[in-house]
Amino acid sequence: MPNRSTDALFQLVKSLEKSEKRNFKLYVKRNSSSDELKIVKLFDALDKLNEYDEEQLLKKDKSIRKQQLSNMKAHLYKQILSSLRLIKDENNIDIQLHEQMDYARILFNKGLYLQSLKVLDKMKDMARINNQLTYLQQALFFEKKIEGLFITRSMQQKAVDLSKESDDTNSQLSLVNRLSNLALQLYGWYITHGHARSTKEVEELKKFLEDNLPEETKNAQGFYERLYLYQAYCWYAFIRQDFLQYYRYTQKWVDLFAEYPNMYDIETAHYIKAMHNLMGAHFDLRNAKKLREATEEFERFSHRKVVKENEINHILVFVYLTTSKINSHFLEGTFSEALKYVPYIEEKLKEYELFLDRHRVLVFYYKIACLYFGAGKNEKAIQYLNKIINWKVDLRTDLQCYARLLHIC
Secondary structure (H helix, E strand, O other): OOOOOOOHHHHHHHHOOHHHHHHHHHHHHOOOOHHHHHHHHHHHHHHHOOOOOHHHHHHHOOOOOHHHHHHHHHHHHHHHHHHHHHOOOOOOHHHHHHHHHHHHHHHHHOOOHHHHHHHHHHHHHHHHHOOOHHHHHHHHHHHHHHHHHOOOOOHHHHHHHHHHHHHHHHHHHHHHHHHHHHHHHHHHHHHHHOOOOOHHHHHHHHHHHHHHOOHHHHHOOOHHHHHHHHHHHHHHHHHOOOHHHHHHHHHHHHHHHHHOOOHHHHOHHHHHHHHHHHHHHHHHOOOHHHHHHHHHHHHHHOOOHHHHOOHHHHHHHHHHHHHHHHHHHHHHOOHHHHOOHHHHHHHHHHHOOOOOOHHHHHHHHHHHHHHHHHOOOHHHHHHHHHHHHOOOOOOOHHHHHHHHHHHHO
8 A cells, every 4th residue: 555655755745735836837837848847747646646656656647757757756856845945935034044144145255245244243133033043153153254354343352252152152052952952852752652650760761851951051041942941841740740840841831932922933833832731731630721721822823824824833733722622521521522523633634644743643543532432432432442552653652551451441
């Protein structure tokens, strides 16, 4: 059976929105050579497939020979990315900062060093306001290059200021890197093993945190340092099932965005994840009232432009909002009423198959099985439990165990 997730080009084509597909065809047809028109045919053939199947693809377009297919796919992939690069997103801070750096380099290559430095000043201000340390570092590096090659300003004071700013930025980036590594490793531990199941595992986890938590953490002031610090403590508390501490740090994570409101649009996925964990904390603490309030707040956020116009944000909101609504029904014991979500979930799991990781799907199957079990529909519950038990993946061994225990019941 063909697997739609194995072909990178197919995934890319299927991820495109209508406007992006139209833009790609306009981009390619500006160069109307026969080779370029062939990749448009390949694009159309891929777009019509529901699953990636090479034999079916070659049958759809007889002009494409099997020997050519690999090179054509590589060329098409590159052209799609090039066409997407031309679609300017005014709200994307990464694209704006990249653009400023491009302008600075163009002016530098023209010998307009002072103009290049002015652009870099603008870029640094934008990077600072939006907490984009890596771009700030790039701008500082380029600025030092210009100042070192040409006499442009009062060098003595400028050298001191640039050196200090560069050192401060590097120190901040180093701390962000170490904290993000720690948060990622703890999250990876949970995805692989689930909750700690013994005193030994708890002690190992505690030692790991103590060994890897940077001493400079106590001085963490910036957005990203605090973001990853709160995340690390969230996963640490959650794995240990210390749900009160888990709630405290998820709330800090959410509140961080209220403190830096411009980051809602820049780090939307992190905010969505923060709300998911906050809602999960309320569920774990059995606080039905707080869970409903947080769910309503999250649903209001789901109507924002930054969610509606971004496919990945839209999918994440579907996953976490639906999960939270189901959890509310668990707390209230209204299992039969919650079954109304099942057809919708099944439809969305199929629609978003390309973008959903197996962990999310497993969790949905388990929650659906629990709903059917709670509603007294054991046969349907067993169907979903079998999907978990028979899916051979090295994820959430705890979930596999819970599925088998519920299956026995």
